[in-house]
């Protein structure tokens with residue numbers, strides 16, 4: 001496409017095509033006019049001659065049109081053909097409905113190419129943030145925009161979603177990345193030490209202040225200050241913090257000299273600051289000062305597509321060479337809650353890597369709450385079943401469904417996710433397998 005853009009042929013295409021059509025219309029009119037004149041001068045019937053002339057002109061027009069369309073569309077056709085062969089296999093899922101027309105097919109290819117390009121882009125810019133879900137790609141795009149600016153950013157999201165990682169990535173992509181990046185965890189500070197931590201103190205300012213000490217604001221001068229868990233900052237400190245955010249100046253504890261700083265602020269919290277504002281536990285003015293750009297990191301349960309890549313990443317980081325079986329990976333993907341988010345997933349893999357001796361994480365190496373959320377062996381719930389009161393036990397249908405799901409997963413695992421082969425193995429047709437895969441929400445990409 002780039003080549004076409006650069007060539008003079010492409011630049012004048014916008015003019016050439018309308019000019020060809022206009023020229024063709026003018027030529028047709030002149031020809032019709034001349035023909036009419038000629039037939040009238042020679043006492044011939046103009047109707048039949050003009051009819052034939054129109055037929056010939058239409059055929060020439062049609063052929064010419066085909067030629068133009070062919071010349072214009074050829075590079076697009078070549079591009080689509082090449083793109084089809086290099087797109088990753090997971091985006092070539094044979095179960096997806098085949099596009100009905102050529103335009104729809106091309107649209108699909110362009111969409112897939114755009115998706116892949118944005119993934120590549122985001123991964124290159126933020127290699128430490130493992131993500132490929134759409135929701136995370138949106139976040140990475142936001143981070144990419146905000147990072148080079150000096151805007152204050154407020155990162156929100158549940159615990160363990162990667163807020164600190166996002167803050168660090170913003171810093172790394174910012175203009176200040178060769179200047180200090182100072183972190184302050186607002187939970188870890190005792191009430192009486194707040195002011196000294198932030199503003200520093202002069203020698204003798206209070207008992208124990210044996211020497212002058214710079215605070216976090218001073219240390220972060222020209223750089224970035226990351227205020228983690230900002231929701232835990234006491235109200236009285238919030239008021240003082242506001243002044244620094246507004247004026248970029250403060251005095252050390254026990255000092256009178258006003259110190260000016262040039263700091264970029266990034267704050268993070270897993271608390272709902274808006275709710276805290278309405279409850280009076282967080283200052284509204286500070287909230288607005290911090291919330292210039294809000295980056296919300298979604299919980300893991302809303303981006304389960306990221307799990308395979310994250311697991312792969314954590315397996316690579318494990319102290320010994322480790323892999324995960326497709327069944328175990330499927331169980332991780334099926335876990336609906338993940339209250340501890342990425343941190344919990346990371347701990348799960350770390351723990352499993354210690355437990356497994358074979359080098360492959362199997363379902364038995366995963367915590368009970370995760371295995372329990374997936375397929376349960378039929379014997380489990382029957383063992384202590386009360387025939388009189390069966391409402392808490394699994395029904396036969398549920399047992400059968402679990403068994404069926406298990407068998408399908410096993411077939412997909414053995415055939416590396418190739419559905420045509422799995423369907424032969426299972427003795428059902430491919431369409432029927434496809435329906436069951438959808439019904440049990442099995443992610444086939446994990447088997448590839």
Ligand SMILES: Nc1ncnc2c1ncn2[C@@H]1O[C@H](COP(=O)(O)OP(=O)(O)OP(=O)(O)O)[C@@H](O)[C@H]1O
Pocket residue numbers: 128129130131157158159160161162163164165166269270310313342343346
């Ligand atoms: N997208 C990701 N890719 C790779 N690792 C991640 C990702 N998100 C989070 N992690 C890892 O998960 C762990 C928790 O992340 P982090 O500390 O940034 O979360 P947090 O939201 O700041 O947590 P908290 O609210 O408890 O402070 C870290 O070890 C981090 O490296």
